Each structure stands twice: as C-alpha cells, then as structure tokens.
Amino acid sequence: MTESDLPPVPHRVRAGWLDLCGEWEFGYDESFGRTITVPYPPESELSGIAEPGFHPVVWYRRTVELSRPAMGRCAVLHFGAVDYRATVWVNGQLVAEHAGGHTPFSADITSALDSGTQQVIVVRAEDQPEDVGQPRGKQDWQVEPHGIFYRRTTGIWQPVWIEQPPATYVTDLTWSADPAAGTVTLELRLNREPEAGSELAVTIRDGERQLLSQLVPVSSTEYRTVLRLPALDHPQEARKLLWSPEQPTLLDADLELRAPGLEPDRIGSYLGIRTAEIADGMFQLNGHPYFLRLVLEQGFWPESHLTAPDAAALRREVELIKELGFNGARIHQKVEDPRFLYWCDRLGLLVWGEMANAFVFTARTVERTVTEWLDVVRRDRTHPCIVTWVPLNESWGVPDIARAPEQQHYATALYHLTKALDPTRPVISNDGWEHTESDIWGVHDYTPYGDSIRERYGTPDELERTLTGSGPGRRKVLLGDPVRRGQPVVITEFGGLSYAPGAGENWFGYSTAADADDLLSRFSDLVSAIAETRELAGFCYTQFTDTLQETNGLLDEHRRPKVDAAKIREIVSQPSAAIPSEQVDLYRRRARKGR
Numbered sequence: 001m002t003e004s005d006l007p008p009v010p011h012r013v014r015a016g017w018l019d020l021c022g023e024w025e026f027g028y029d030e031s032f033g034r035t036i037t038v039p040y041p042p043e044s045e046l047s048g049i050a051e052p053g054f055h056p057v058v059w060y061r062r063t064v065e066l067s068r069p070a071m072g073r074c075a076v077l078h079f080g081a082v083d084y085r086a087t088v089w090v091n092g093q094l095v096a097e098h099a100g101g102h103t104p105f106s107a108d109i110t111s112a113l114d115s116g117t118q119q120v121i122v123v124r125a126e127d128q129p130e131d132v133g134q135p136r137g138k139q140d141w142q143v144e145p146h147g148i149f150y151r152r153t154t155g156i157w158q159p160v161w162i163e164q165p166p167a168t169y170v171t172d173l174t175w176s177a178d179p180a181a182g183t184v185t186l187e188l189r190l191n192r193e194p195e196a197g198s199e200l201a202v203t204i205r206d207g208e209r210q211l212l213s214q215l216v217p218v219s220s221t222e223y224r225t226v227l228r229l230p231a232l233d234h235p236q237e238a239r240k241l242l243w244s245p246e247q248p249t250l251l252d253a254d255l256e257l258r259a260p261g262l263e264p265d266r267i268g269s270y271l272g273i274r275t276a277e278i279a280d281g282m283f284q285l286n287g288h289p290y291f292l293r294l295v296l297e298q299g300f301w302p303e304s305h306l307t308a309p310d311a312a313a314l315r316r317e318v319e320l321i322k323e324l325g326f327n328g329a330r331i332h333q334k335v336e337d338p339r340f341l342y343w344c345d346r347l348g349l350l351v352w353g354e355m356a357n358a359f360v361f362t363a364r365t366v367e368r369t370v371t372e373w374l375d376v377v378r379r380d381r382t383h384p385c386i387v388t389w390v391p392l393n394e395s396w397g398v399p400d401i402a403r404a405p406e407q408q409h410y411a412t413a414l415y416h417l418t419k420a421l422d423p424t425r426p427v428i429s430n431d432g433w434e435h436t437e438s439d440i441w442g443v444h445d446y447t448p449y450g451d452s453i454r455e456r457y458g459t460p461d462e463l464e465r466t467l468t469g470s471g472p473g474r475r476k477v478l479l480g481d482p483v484r485r486g487q488p489v490v491i492t493e494f495g496g497l498s499y500a501p502g503a504g505e506n507w508f509g510y511s512t513a514a515d516a517d518d519l520l521s522r523f524s525d526l527v528s529a530i531a532e533t534r535e536l537a538g539f540c541y542t543q544f545t546d547t548l549q550e551t552n553g554l555l556d557e558h559r560r561p562k563v564d565a566a567k568i569r570e571i572v573s574q575p576s577a578a579i580p581s582e583q584v585d586l587y588r589r590r591a592r593k594g595r
Contacts, residue, residue, distance in 0.1 A: 006311055008080055008159040009104075010342035011382055012173055013268040018066070020121075020160040025061040032061050038160060039080070039307055041153040046304045053143060054130075058155045060123040067117050069164045072262050074110040076165060077121070080158025080337070084134055085126040091119060100372040101127065101135065102335035102356055104158075104379060106171070108191070125155035133365040135372055137333035137356030138298065138547075148508055150298075150548045153306040158337055168194055168259045174382040175253070175271035176424050179242065179286070182232035184271060188223040194259055201256040202227065204271070206241065211251065218257065232273070242286050243272035243384045245327045248348030250384075272345055272384025276425050278439050280486050282537050282578065283426070285350075285387070291576040292490055292538025294352065295321060295554070297329040299336055300547045302557045306334060316559070318343040321544060324554060324565055325572030330492065330540045333357060333393065335376050344385035352388040352540075353380055354431075357396035361407055365397060373414065374421060381422045388440060389418050389425055394432040395475075401434050402479060412436040431492055433475040437482065440537075442492030445472040448511040448522065450529030453491070463489060463535045488537030491530060496542040496552040497522050499562050509552040510542070516563045523554075524571045534577045541572075 007013050026036035026049065040047035042058055069075050079086065083101030087094070091114050096107035113119055128134065129152055130141050140149035172189040186202065198219070204212040204227075216225050232238045243249050250270045257265040274286050282289035299317070301309055308314045314337060321329055328350030335356060344351050355373045358365045373391050380386055391414040392398060398407040415429040415437045426439035435441055443466070447453065456466045467489070471477045498509025499519050513519035523541075530539045545553040554568060555561050561568070 006339050006342065008078065008161055009338050011175075011269050011271075011338070012170070014163050014165060014266065016164065018064075018162040020062065020064065020162060023062075027059045028055055028057065030059055032059060036060065039156050039158050040304050041083075041155055041157045041307060043151050043154060044303060044305045044307070046307075046309060052151050055154060056126060056128050058125050058127075060121075060125070060156060062121050064119045064121060064162070065117055066113065066119045066162065068113045068115065069110060073164050073166050074108055074169075075113060076106055076163045076169075077109045078104065078106045078159075078161050078163065079156065080104050080160070081335075082123070082125050082156050083127050083153055084136075087124045089122045092122075099368070100375060101153075103372055103375040109162075123156065127152070127154040129154075132359040133362055133368070135356050135358050135365075135369050139356075141359075145548050148550050150300055150550070151305060157305070157307045166257075166259070166262045166265050168192060168198070168257065168262060169265040170255070170257055170267055172378065173255070173267070173269060174378075175269070176381070177271065177273040177275075179232055179238055179273055179275060182229055182238075183226050184229055184273065185224065185226050188218070190218075190221045190223070190257075193221055194218050194257075195261065198257065198259045200225075201254075201258065203254040204229070205252045205254075206231075206249075207252075241273050243274040243345075243348075244285055245322075245348040245350060248272070248346060250345060270345070271382070274384050276387040278426055278486055278488055281488050281535070282486075283387075283440065283488050283490070289537075289579050291579050292328060292350070292540070293326050293572050294328040294330050294350070294492075294538065294540035295324070295326045296332050296493060296540055296543040297321065298332050298543065298545070298547050299334050299340070300545075300557075302548070308337065308340070311339060314340045315343045315347075318347050318349050320555065320559060322347065322349060323569065324544075324561075325569035326541075328352070328387070329544070330354065330390070332543075335380075338380070338383075341380060341383045341385055345383055349385055350387050351383070351385045352390055353377075353386045354390040354393060357393055359396055359399075361398055361400070361404075361410070366410055369397065370414070370417065374417060377418055377421045381424075387425055389422070389427045390431045390442075391415070391418060391427075392430040394444065395430060395434050398430065398434075401430065401436075402476065408436050408479060433471055433473055433477050435478050435482065436480070439485075439487060441467065441477060441487050441489045442540075443467075443472065443477055443489065444493035445491050446494060446496055446510040446542075447472065448497075448526075450525035453494075453526065453529035454533065457489070457491075457530075457533045457535050460535060489535060490538045490540070491536060492540045493542045494530075494539060495523065495526055498552045507549050507551045509550070520563050520567055520571075523568070527571050528574065531574050531576045536576075537578055538576075 025032040042049035043052040088096040090112035093112040098105040139152045174187045253269040255267040277284040330352040401407040411429040418427045428438045431442040432444035496510030545555045546557040
C-alpha cells in the first residue's frame with residue numbers, strides 16, 4: 001500500500017470504506033458559522049481555524065452522500081480519536097458517546113439513516129483545557145505553552161470514516177505468535193452473537209507462497225483460535241519469517257467470516273512473528289540479546305500539532321528515525337496513529353507504546369486512565385513493532401508514589417492489568433524512576449557528561465548504588481525491594497541538548513551546545529559512555545525533533561537535521577559492550593540470510 005491509499009486501520013482492511021476527512025462545518029456553539037478541515041485540531045494552522053486559546057467545547061457538522069445499505073448490511077461510523085469527550089448524532093439521533101482522547105470508537109448508524117441520500121452527522125467534543133485530572137500528556141493547561149509542554153489538540157484529530165460490512169462483522173482482531181511452539185494466535189471480536197453455523201476462513205501468505213489455509217467454526221462474540229504454522233517447525237525456514245528491524249518480514253492474511261444467510265465479512269490483515277522478552281539483564285528479540293538504540297518521539301508538528309500533516313509524513317517520520325541509526329522510538333505521552341505503527345511494522349522500527357498521563361491522583365483519574373489505557377493496549381497489541389508498554393512516566397499522575405501505598409498499588413496494578421491483556425511484551429510500571437513492578441528498569445539521567453554515566457553505571461556495584469540510592473534525578477529508581485528477574489537497565493531519557501538558542505527566546509533544554517560541532521561532540525560523549533558500559537542494555541535519546549520551545553531535538557520542528565545525519569548515525573550505531581561483537585555479527589548475518 002502507498003501512503004495515499006493507506007486505510008485508517010491498516011491491519012483490518014475492508015474494501016469500499018468512505019473517507020470523511022476534509023471540510024466540515026465548525027463552531028464553538030451550534031451556529032456552525034465556520035469551516036474546518038478534519039482531522040486537524042482547531043488550534044492548528046492546517047485546520048483553517050488556527051485559534052490556540054481555551055475552547056472547551058467545539059462542534060462539527062457534515063452532510064454525507066450515503067444511502068441506506070442493502071438488506072443484510074449495515075453502516076458503521078468510525079472515529080480514530082476525538083479529544084476528549086465526544087457525543088455524536090446522525091440525523092438528530094444520538095448514536096455514540098465516548099470519553100478518552102486517544103482511543104477509537106464506532107457506532108452502527110444504520111437505523112439513524114434517512115431514506116434519502118443526504119445524511120447529517122453532528123459531533124460535539126468537550127476538552128476542558130485546565131483539567132489536569134484528564135489524561136492529556138504534554139498538552140498544556142496554561143493558555144501559552146510553558147516548560148516542556150505544548151499547545152492543545154482539541155476535538156477530532158484522527159481520521160473519520162464509514163464502512164458498510166454485513167450485519168455480523170468483525171470489530172477487532174489481534175495476532176500474536178509463539179515461534180517455539182510453531183503457532184500463531186488470532187483473537188476476534190464480533191459486533192453480535194454469530195449465527196449458528198458461522199465459520200471463519202483464514203489464509204496466511206508469505207508473498208505469493210501460501211503458508212496456511214484453514215476453516216474454523218465461530219460461536220461467540222469473542223473468539224480465539226490457535227493456528228499451527230508448519231513453516232515454523234523448520235529452524236532455517238522459521239528464521240526467514242521472523243520480524244526484526246533488520247528483517248521486517250510481514251505475512252499477509254485474508255479473513256472471511258461466513259454467516260449463513262449473509263454476505264461474508266472479508267478483511268485483509270497482516271502479522272509479524274517475533275518474541276520480545278527479558279533475560280540476564282538484556283532485552284531479548286527473537287531469543288537473542290538486542291541493544292536498544294531508541295529516540296524519544298513526541299509526534300508533534302508545528303502546523304498540525306498531534307495530527308500528522310498528511311499520511312506521507314507518518315512514513316517519513318519512520319524513515320528519518322532509521323536514517324539517523326536508531327532501531328526504535330519511545331512514543332512519548334501520546335498514543336500514535338495506527339498508520340504510523342503500520343510503517344514501523346513495514347519498515348522495521350521498534351516502538352515503546354506509552355500512555356498520555358494525567359497530573360493528579362484521584363479516584364476519577366484512576367478510572368479515566370485505566371479505561372483508556374486498556375483500550376490502547378487492545379487496539380495496538382497486534383503490531384509486532386511494539387515491544388514494550390509504558391503506562392506511566394516520571395510519576396506523572398502519581399506524584400507521591402514514593403510514600404503513598406495507594407499510588408504504588410495503582411502503578412503495580414497498571415503493570416499487572418497490562419500483562420493480563422498482553423503477556424507477550426515487557427511492561428514498565430513507571431518509567432524514569434520510582435518503579436514498583438517493572439520488566440525493564442528505565443532511568444532518566446540528564447547529566448551532560450559521559451564520565452558521569454561511566455561512574456554511575458560502569459560496574460555492578462556502581463549500578464546497584466544508582467538503582468537503590470537517591471538516583472540521578474534525586475529520586476529512587478526502585479521502590480521497595482523488587483524481585484530480581486534479570487531486568488535490563490536502560491537509560492530511557494538522556495541528552496536533551498539544545499543547539500544555541502538565541503538570547504531572550506522562549507526555549508527549553510537540559511544542556512546547551514554552542515554550535516554543530518559542539519552538539520556532535522557532546523552527543524558522542526554521552527552515547528559512547530553508554531555503549532562502553534556492560535551494565536546497560538540500551539538507551540533512548542531526548543529527542544528526535546524540536547517541539548515548540550523544547551529545542552533539544554536532533555532535527556528541528558520541520559524535520560531538518562541540525563547536524564550531519566551520517567555522523568549521528570555513526571555515533572548511534574557504534575558497538576555496545578553489553579553484547580559481544582561476534583554475537584551481533586552472527587545475529588545480523590542470520591537476519592540477512594534468514595538462517
């Protein structure tokens with residue numbers, strides 16, 4: 001698929017979907033006196049509104065050319081994300097209410113359609129700008145951006161579309177794999193109880209080669225089947241099918257849900273086969289130690305905010321990260337567009353999926369965050385690129401976690417709830433410091449000196465003092481006495497080097513470089529110190545691009561490199577002392593040859 005014809009949910013594709021992005025009527029009340037371009041938020045330039053002040057309620061209206069579907073089919077209206085609380089009417093009939101600014105929702109609108117061809121959709125979105133108990137990530141609660149926070153994204157900010165599936169259809173599907181067992185698992189959700197005698201036809205292909213064709217009965221709205229993939233029984237063949245950044249192999253899948261008396265629901269999908277685990281102090285990809293070279297990715301554009309300027313920008317973002325030598329990205333305080341994750345799957349980029357956090361701890365905030373986070377995990381767990389989940393960052397939303405048992409229970413509960421939905425990936429309870437239960441111990445360390453990295457992490461004893469003492473941010477990295485299960489230690493934020501901001505500008509950085517050569521020298525000093533340290537399993541550099549006044553990106557906000565990209569790649573790609581070079585060479589040769 002090309003960028004222009006990529007559907008909103010690339011792992012669940014039906015033919016004939018109707019794109020509703022484009023011009024809608026818009027207003028701050030129901031007068032609808034203006035025009036907005038969806039899905040850009042009204043604060044942004046590309047929306048055509050460009051009013052970044054406080055607007056807690058916005059309204060949208062669009063008349064759609066759509067006839068009632070034929071007998072045995074239905075019309076389903078989909079929203080990728082609306083921040084924060086959405087109410088939707090079709091022809092004056094309430095069809096959906098949803099809370100959660102980063103998660104999708106849908107409505108069967110068949111019964112609300114008029115007999116003619118003109119259907120009116122109205123959306124009310126409420127996003128209280130000063131509500132710090134709402135999961136908001138880095139969207140500022142002040143009128144003007146301050147510190148590390150950026151402008152708000154209100155209302156519709158991901159695609160809107162309509163599908164016309166049969167009356168019984170698949171609402172959600174997830175793939176996972178167990179290469180050692182030679183199986184893949186498919187989980188489905190249906191919109192209603194299937195008719196007696198319903199069955200699912202599944203075909204899996206590697207290019208033109210068919211790997212599996214199977215027909216299985218379906219008897220409930222939540223359905224799970226384990227499929228045997230004979231190609232995984234042969235070690236050489238199995239290695240060719242494994243997904244990694246060096247070899248991003250994806251298998252195509254065709255699904256056909258057949259219900260007696262109805263047209264089948266035909267879906268195009270894909271899956272990646274890989275394992276993501278921890279052992280012996282290292283992150284393990286496909287059973288091999290794998291050094292993490294991540295960059296912090298906020299996914300913010302000056303002209304469109306959390307929405308990408310166009311579909312091509314999502315692919316280009318992945319390509320630029322890989323061109324700089326990174327093998328992964330930690331999505332920061334944002335739940336990314338599924339099309340971005342598709343390109344990470346397709347092009348080969350590891351992803352740490354993170355929740356947009358609230359900033360206070362209350363019973364209501366817990367309920368809001370847990371509900372939305374579990375929807376995030378359900379939506380995205382099928383993507384092979386995602387290898388770690390991060391529900392909390394730097395104690396945001398749990399400000400007293402070091403001494404408040406209820407906040408510790410909450411962080412630990414998020415860890416276990418995430419593992420309950422998805423046991424196939426590592427989970428971090430609270431990245432940066434004050435971990436309760438985590439599979440990876442992420443540490444945020446903004447020292448400007450490589451020697452400080454060597455002193456804090458250079459030997460097992462020094463590492464232990466760093467983990468159990470006051471920590472680099474004057475906060476304990478580990479709370480209590482966690483069970484040692486071979487958790488890797490990864491410096492998940494460091495650097496934050498700003499490049500010579502002008503005097504008097506509104507800017508933010510952790511350390512300032514005088515010029516391009518100074519930036520490269522400082523960057524090399526920090527990355528080299530981590531790579532030389534056997535006790536560290538990887539890093540995540542802050543950050544990929546500038547974000548408004550946070551001017552500490554390797555690229556500026558328009559995605560232009562501040563220094564020679566080839567030199568950045570050379571620094572990022574240097575060997576790690578944590579993994580013997582011969583082991584790295586063997587892994588790369590096997591990935592290239594599929595052996």
